[in-house]
Amino acid sequence: MGEFDMDTNAASVPARSSKLLVEHARKSFRQDSGAEISAIADLSFSVKSGEYVAIVGPTGAGKSVLLDCLLGLKFLDAGQIRVDGLPVENFVREKKGHITRIFQEDRLLPWLSATDNAAFGLQIQGVSQADRRKQAVRWLDAVGLSAFKDALPRELSGGMRQRVNIARAFAPNPELVLLDEAFSALDDVTASRLRQDFKALAQSQQTTFLIVTHSIDEAIFLANRILVFGAPARLMAEIAVPPLAWEDRVASDRIKDEVRSLIVAGARPG
Numbered sequence: 001m002g003e004f005d006m007d008t009n010a011a012s013v014p015a016r017s018s019k020l021l022v023e024h025a026r027k028s029f030r031q032d033s034g035a036e037i038s039a040i041a042d043l044s045f046s047v048k049s050g051e052y053v054a055i056v057g058p059t060g061a062g063k064s065v066l067l068d069c070l071l072g073l074k075f076l077d078a079g080q081i082r083v084d085g086l087p088v089e090n091f092v093r094e095k096k097g098h099i100t101r102i103f104q105e106d107r108l109l110p111w112l113s114a115t116d117n118a119a120f121g122l123q124i125q126g127v128s129q130a131d132r133r134k135q136a137v138r139w140l141d142a143v144g145l146s147a148f149k150d151a152l153p154r155e156l157s158g159g160m161r162q163r164v165n166i167a168r169a170f171a172p173n174p175e176l177v178l179l180d181e182a183f184s185a186l187d188d189v190t191a192s193r194l195r196q197d198f199k200a201l202a203q204s205q206q207t208t209f210l211i212v213t214h215s216i217d218e219a220i221f222l223a224n225r226i227l228v229f230g231a232p233a234r235l236m237a238e239i240a241v242p243p244l245a246w247e248d249r250v251a252s253d254r255i256k257d258e259v260r261s262l263i264v265a266g267a268r269p270g
């Protein structure tokens with residue numbers, strides 16, 4: 001982290017139009033056996049403001065570790081992550097709660113109502129309790145849960161709980177939203193409905209999205225660009241998704257085949 005800390009002068013950053021810049025990122029973990037395992041290996045990519053970028057890659061490719069680093073929860077061993085030209089640690093310190101994440105499994109607090117769960121991310125932004133409630137209720141309405149404001153997570157279906165998570169991720173007015181297999185735990189019908197609703201809500205916001213998914217269909221539906229990762233995390237290829245490619249069977253099949261063969265090529269041996 002050393003060299004990275006000293007260079008905090010945003011004005012000296014060249015790619016000023018990037019919302020997110022990842023440069024030569026490396027991260028490894030020491031296993032219990034003492035062996036070092038690489039999770040991120042010389043990873044570089046950038047995301048422009050307002051883009052929807054999907055990341056697909058084999059399991060264990062360091063995608064979730066990367067998202068932890070983007071939230072400032074884990075630190076790179078080398079390289080840098082910048083958001084709006086600032087080292088990510090500075091960004092998360094200055095703009096609290098402006099990077100949010102939607103997980104695969106809902107991580108709602110079981111003792112809090114849907115409203116209080118949706119309001120959760122607003123607390124660290126210093127929003128007053130009354131305003132937190134107001135904003136949370138507005139987002140619960142937007143995700144179609146008006147009738148379930150006081151429900152506890154256990155009283156909601158999996159799809160509804162994921163809707164609360166979406167409300168929670170949007171409520172703080174985030175600048176960067178990270179999805180980590182956000183729809184993977186749901187049945188097909190629920191997932192596809194939720195993806196459609198998510199996309200409509202996302203497009204009503206001026207936000208940048210990084211969407212980690214193993215579903216290539218989801219990547220084509222939600223993203224305008226797909227980054228194919230190898231394992232450990234490194235960029236194998238970038239594929240542009242033309243507008244409405246998901247509606248065009250030929251176009252989406254071609255993208256799917258291309259992504260699939262790249263994922264196979266980038267998997268760890270064995």
Ligand SMILES: Nc1ncnc2c1ncn2[C@@H]1O[C@H](COP(=O)(O)OP(=O)(O)O)[C@@H](O)[C@H]1O
Nearest residue numbers: 029030037039058059060061062063064065066
């Ligand atoms: N806290 C940790 N300690 C040790 N190894 C870890 C830790 N977190 C992740 N890893 C390893 O890093 C690699 C990438 O994991 P992950 O980011 O979860 O992959 P995925 O791309 O499936 O999300 C895996 O090999 C995993 O075992």
Ligand SMILES: [Mg+2]
Nearest residue numbers: 063064065180
């Ligand atoms: Mg993961």
